[in-house]
Amino acid sequence: MKALILKLENIKTENDKKLYFQWVEEYVIEPLKIDNPLNYEKFLISIKKLIVNVSKKQLPPEVEDK
Amino acid sequence: MDRVKDQSIGIILLLDLFPQKIQSEILNDHKFCRENGIVADTLIELPNRISRFQRSKLYKILKKCFLNQDECFLLTDKNNVEWKLSSRCIKSKIIIEMKQDSTIYNLDCFWILNPCVDERIKRLQKECKSRLLPTRDIEKWTSTFSENDIEDYVINEFEEDLANTPYGKSIELMEAMKIGKSTYESLVPQKLKYYERLVGVYSHSENIVEYTNNELEQHLKELFSNSYYSALSVTFLLSSHTSILTALKQITHNKQELLKYYDWAIINGDLISQIGLIEFGFQLLNEYPEIEPKLEKLVNIFLNEETKLQKIKLQLLSALIVFVEGELSQTKVFNGFPPFYRKLASISHASLIFRCALKNHVKLKEFADNIIDIRKLNYYCQSLVDMKLEPRWHPEYLEHNQLKNEFLGRIINSFDRNKDKIKSESLKNLLKINIQKVQNENLSGVFLPGPLEGNLEPLKLSTELIGIIEANLATGESSPKSLLPLINLASFRCIDEKYISKISKILREAKHILADTENDKAPYILDGLAKLAALTRSTELSEEVIILSRRYRYYLNVNECPEQILATYITSAAAFEDHEEWLMYIGNCINELAYLPLTKNGINSLFAWLKVLVLIEPKLRCTCGKAIEIIKVLKRS
Numbered sequence: 001m002k003a004l005i006l007k008l009e010n011i012k013t014e015n016d017k018k019l020y021f022q023w024v025e026e027y028v029i030e031p032l033k034i035d036n037p038l039n040y041e042k043f044l045i046s047i048k049k050l051i052v053n054v055s056k057k058q059l060p061p062e063v064e065d066k
Numbered sequence: 067m068d069r070v071k072d073q074s075i076g077i078i079l080l081l082d083l084f085p086q087k088i089q090s091e092i093l094n095d096h097k098f099c100r101e102n103g104i105v106a107d108t109l110i111e112l113p114n115r116i117s118r119f120q121r122s123k124l125y126k127i128l129k130k131c132f133l134n135q136d137e138c139f140l141l142t143d144k145n146n147v148e149w150k151l152s153s154r155c156i157k158s159k160i161i162i163e164m165k166q167d168s169t170i171y172n173l174d175c176f177w178i179l180n181p182c183v184d185e186r187i188k189r190l191q192k193e194c195k196s197r198l199l200p201t202r203d204i205e206k207w208t209s210t211f212s213e214n215d216i217e218d219y220v221i222n223e224f225e226e227d228l229a230n231t232p233y234g235k236s237i238e239l240m241e242a243m244k245i246g247k248s249t250y251e252s253l254v255p256q257k258l259k260y261y262e263r264l265v266g267v268y269s270h271s272e273n274i275v276e277y278t279n280n281e282l283e284q285h286l287k288e289l290f291s292n293s294y295y296s297a298l299s300v301t302f303l304l305s306s307h308t309s310i311l312t313a314l315k316q317i318t319h320n321k322q323e324l325l326k327y328y329d330w331a332i333i334n335g336d337l338i339s340q341i342g343l344i345e346f347g348f349q350l351l352n353e354y355p356e357i358e359p360k361l362e363k364l365v366n367i368f369l370n371e372e373t374k375l376q377k378i379k380l381q382l383l384s385a386l387i388v389f390v391e392g393e394l395s396q397t398k399v400f401n402g403f404p405p406f407y408r409k410l411a412s413i414s415h416a417s418l419i420f421r422c423a424l425k426n427h428v429k430l431k432e433f434a435d436n437i438i439d440i441r442k443l444n445y446y447c448q449s450l451v452d453m454k455l456e457p458r459w460h461p462e463y464l465e466h467n468q469l470k471n472e473f474l475g476r477i478i479n480s481f482d483r484n485k486d487k488i489k490s491e492s493l494k495n496l497l498k499i500n501i502q503k504v505q506n507e508n509l510s511g512v513f514l515p516g517p518l519e520g521n522l523e524p525l526k527l528s529t530e531l532i533g534i535i536e537a538n539l540a541t542g543e544s545s546p547k548s549l550l551p552l553i554n555l556a557s558f559r560c561i562d563e564k565y566i567s568k569i570s571k572i573l574r575e576a577k578h579i580l581a582d583t584e585n586d587k588a589p590y591i592l593d594g595l596a597k598l599a600a601l602t603r604s605t606e607l608s609e610e611v612i613i614l615s616r617r618y619r620y621y622l623n624v625n626e627c628p629e630q631i632l633a634t635y636i637t638s639a640a641a642f643e644d645h646e647e648w649l650m651y652i653g654n655c656i657n658e659l660a661y662l663p664l665t666k667n668g669i670n671s672l673f674a675w676l677k678v679l680v681l682i683e684p685k686l687r688c689t690c691g692k693a694i695e696i697i698k699v700l701k702r703s
Contacts, residue, residue, distance in 0.1 A: 021084075021085035021086065024085050029085065029087055029088065030087075034396075036681060037256075037396070037397045037398055038398050038401070044091055044092070047088060048092060048098055051092075052102065054076070055073045055074075055076030055077045055102075056076075
């Protein structure tokens, strides 16, 4: 999962993001959901945990100001 | 408060870093949204795909409509089309009228938004009962909707819960069949709750008979506490085992409704419901003699009408069970539950699909042909793995001809138990002719175990049969004449360990060469010995199966079709009750196959099997990981 997010660093434009997500959906998410539904569920749970944990962190002032 | 708000905003911003599919999955998790202060405003699609609206706006206007009858409100849908909404009272029901130009829709599906609590609760209980919701769920929803202010997402949760019932699913299936578009998920639900509402909640029973006496009895009481006819309609989907019909006899029946259901089932019923009605009818003949003519019609469908349509129906039922079983194995909805419980759910749900297909006039042959191969491999591998817990049932027994034999066996057994109750001479004659036919044609398939009987104890051997076995084994030859009586009888009778040890000894003494056997017949003997090892839990014989398979490898065409011998190995592995030993046995066999000079087809086929097997039992990676890597490399080269 981290590998998938880290890739975002190389994404510069909205179109890059769209293409990248299309690829992730087609080649990572869909096959995982079909071939291994249990791991897909675990994958979703870990994304939710990650989102909640990150959202609880205090943002640095320069970001918060934005 | 601000902190929670900041966190919610943070979550929404973070969600944007994930693909749309993941975002939707997370936002559809009502619990997650509730806990994190997120209000998801989803799109609501009206029945028959009339139009789509933003949920918050639609509900707000609908609530106004209920409060101010005959007043008109305007609402714009997602395609920027303007609709006029108003409410009217028709036959004491408040109906929502949606108007757009000359098109008018009268919708009765928004009753839950009615602000009058009493009316809402009255309707809620009626709807819940007609959908046979368990009492605890009806109580939960009654309490939720007794409040004045209800969140929009709660309404959606309630609608999802109503749809998660056999009745709700049958409506979804009918719609999917009507428009000719369905996904695997729409055909085979992935929520355990649905199956629990269909076949009951599993708690502890070890086999189908125990389950019927404990959990199912409770489930039937719950179902019949609602609507009798609807309960009948669901219960007969569960008729894949005789014991279930015996449990149904304990319920107080409504004669008129029951006879009405028989009339419906003769024309529109699925095969599982029809066979259930036959067995149930035989039991009730003394109490309800009016059933007899209807019973005769049903028996005729199975025994007298050797029509093409009946054959197609059997093929469709077989194909649907394979598909549902395979899909449930793939999605692991029944992970941790015994195979007989999953099979009961699969067969019941397959019968529901069958019923919907009949009602929708779907082309049955085409439907069967389209569906049979989709999850065949998953079904086959799952059933072979299941043999470890329920060794008496082999996946091949689901073939449509065997299903026919299974039904014939159930009818004959039922007749035998209730023959004194039958008055109709023509019915008696029909059944007697079929019993004679079974004897004359030696239809042994009639006595094979049914899909839910994989772990039921078989009958003991009679003295006569013991005599035949001992006389054949006494020759000490490794010929079919010595081996076949035991192989064939093991499916119906309990075989003593001493005979299996004797067979193992004979094979070793013959240096694993089968006497009087044409080489191309060896695979059948080998497969029979694997089943014998599984049925008798003989680890000794399962080791002999491996040696024998090496001896006859050439005739087994292993390099081109390794899956055949792999199926034999997994069957034979069921001899090991200890899980670690079972894993080790299969792992060793697969490793051996991976080192053979497999053809391209052989490599692809073995790879497909291994992929499914490790999905079913991930621990197999520990014992055959090396083989998987070898096959992967060979596949790429």
